[in-house]
Amino acid sequence: MAPIDPLYRLYAARLERQVRTGSLPCHVGVILDGNRRFAQERGDDAAAGHAAGAARIHDFLGWCADLEIPYVTLWMLSTDNLARDDDEIAALLEIITDTVHGLATRPEARRRRQRVSAVGALDLLPDGVRDQLKAAEEATAENDGMHVQVAIGYGGRQEICDAFRGLLLEHAAAGESVEQIAEAVTPEEVGRHLYGADVPDPDLIIRTSGEVRLSGFLLWQSAHSEFHFADPYWPAFRRIDFLRALRDYQARTRRYGR
Numbered sequence: 001m002a003p004i005d006p007l008y009r010l011y012a013a014r015l016e017r018q019v020r021t022g023s024l025p026c027h028v029g030v031i032l033d034g035n036r037r038f039a040q041e042r043g044d045d046a047a048a049g050h051a052a053g054a055a056r057i058h059d060f061l062g063w064c065a066d067l068e069i070p071y072v073t074l075w076m077l078s079t080d081n082l083a084r085d086d087d088e089i090a091a092l093l094e095i096i097t098d099t100v101h102g103l104a105t106r107p108e109a110r111r112r113r114q115r116v117s118a119v120g121a122l123d124l125l126p127d128g129v130r131d132q133l134k135a136a137e138e139a140t141a142e143n144d145g146m147h148v149q150v151a152i153g154y155g156g157r158q159e160i161c162d163a164f165r166g167l168l169l170e171h172a173a174a175g176e177s178v179e180q181i182a183e184a185v186t187p188e189e190v191g192r193h194l195y196g197a198d199v200p201d202p203d204l205i206i207r208t209s210g211e212v213r214l215s216g217f218l219l220w221q222s223a224h225s226e227f228h229f230a231d232p233y234w235p236a237f238r239r240i241d242f243l244r245a246l247r248d249y250q251a252r253t254r255r256y257g258r
Contacts, residue, residue, distance in 0.1 A: 003083050005156070008018040008240070009036075011240070012239065012240045012243065015235035015240065015243045015247065016242070016243055018247065019246045019247055019250065020067070021063035021153070022246075022247075023250060024068075024069060024246065024250075025069060025202075025203035025204040025226075025246070025249060026065055026070055026203055027043070027069075027070070027072070027073070027149065027199065027200050027202045027203050027204075027206075028064065028069055028071070028072050028073075028199055028202065028203070028204050028206065028224070029073040029074075029075070029087065029202035029204070029206070029217065029218055030060070030073070030075065030117075030205070030206045030207075030208075031074060031092070031141060031205070031206070031208065031214070031215065031217050031223070031235040032053055032056075032057070032071070032074060032075050032076060032205040032208065033074045033208050033211055033233070033234055033235030034053075034208050034232070034234045034236075035050045035052065035053040035208030035233065035234055035235060035237070036050075037049070037051050037209065037233055038053070038233035038235045038236060039052070040054060040233070043079040043098065044240060046088050046091070046092075047088070047091040047092070047095070049194060049235060050091065050092050050095045051095055052090070052235035053234045053235045054095050054096075054098070054099040054111070055235070056235050056237060057099060057183070058076060058102065058103075059239070060072075060105065060107075060202065060237070060242065061103070061109075061114070061146070061148060062108065063115075063239050063242050064146060065108075065112050065145075065146055066126050066238070067246075070146055070147060071146070071147050071149070071199055071200060071202075072146065072147070072148050073119075073148075073149040073150075073151060073202060073218070074097075074148065074149070074150050074151065075151040075154060075217050076096050076150055076152050077092065077093075077096060077120075077151075077152045077153055078151075078153075078154055078155055078215070078216070079120075079121060079124065079153055079154065079155035079158055080155065080215075082124060089170060089212070093125070093126065093129050094154060096129070096150075097128075097129055097132040097133070098119070100116060100132060100133060100136045100150055100152075101132060101134060101135075101136060101146055103116045103150070104116050104135075104136040104139045104140050106108060106161060107166060107242065112145040112146055113144055113145035114141040114143060114146050114147075114148055115140045115141070115143040115144070115146070115147045115148065116136045116137060116139075116140045116143050116147050116148050116149075116150065117137050117147070117148075117150070117196065117199075118133040118134075118136075118137060118149075118151075118152055119149055119150070119151050119152075119154060119159075119195035119196045120149050120151050120152045120153040120154035120155075120159075120195065121153045121154070121158050121159075122152070122153055126154045129152075132150075133150075133152065144214035147199065149196050149199055151240070152219075154195075155216050156214075156216035156217060156219030156220070157216055157225050159195055159219070159220070160190075160193070160194075160219060160220055162193075163190050163191075163193035163194050163220070164185075164193070165184065165193075166192065166193040167190060167192075167193045168183065168188055170193075170243055174244060190220070191220070194220060194221070201218075201221040201222070201223070201224065201225065202218060202221060202222060202225045202227065203225060203226065203228070203248075203249070203254075204226050204227075204228060204245065204249045205217065205218065205222055205225045205227050205228070205232065206227075206228045206229075206230060206242075206245050207227070207228075207229050207230070208220075208230050208231075208232055208233060208234040208237050209230075209231075209233050209234065210230075211229070212229045212231070214227070217247045224254070224256050226248075226249050226252055226254065228245040228248050228249065230244075230245060
């Protein structure tokens, strides 16, 4: 590992002091983009890029913990990604399950009393992957530290469809009429049926790799979120890039449509 430039270290320390004096987001969502391009530019295969991205996750959560950010959502695999080459998906799912296991068992995660939960169309995943996700959830369910939500097999449109489906089935099972069910369709009721209903909406969403779009990430929950699009690929995303995103967030006035 190359030594850190003293000027870089000085700038990072100054930036962190500045960020700590402002209002920090309660919930940060991250679109972990650019793993494959990161690997391709280095002559590696996709699995190497995904592995590098997985390693960066642990760094990132440490940065969030240092700043006492209580909620983090990481988009690790989309429903669209599931259409990729079978070999790549198999390697990626193995990396994901290893990473999620680490989120529940690594010493720093235990020390932080980190809670882990998975959201997405989990029924689309292989049984073994679902079992690993469930094990991480159960092992950390009583923890009261930072809540890390991993979005796996996740798509925003799918989530909204599933929320409406759950709402309709719940009210139909109670014997309500079509008119009564229609009356029950409110933003609050839909929100109650979203995947991570116990997690507050994200204040800040970060996407890496220079792409400027959400691609369906937390479509419902991001109505009032602030967005930051960072140029580095996810495996190359640095603490200073995160601090810049937070500084950008703090410079905005959040009006919530008012």
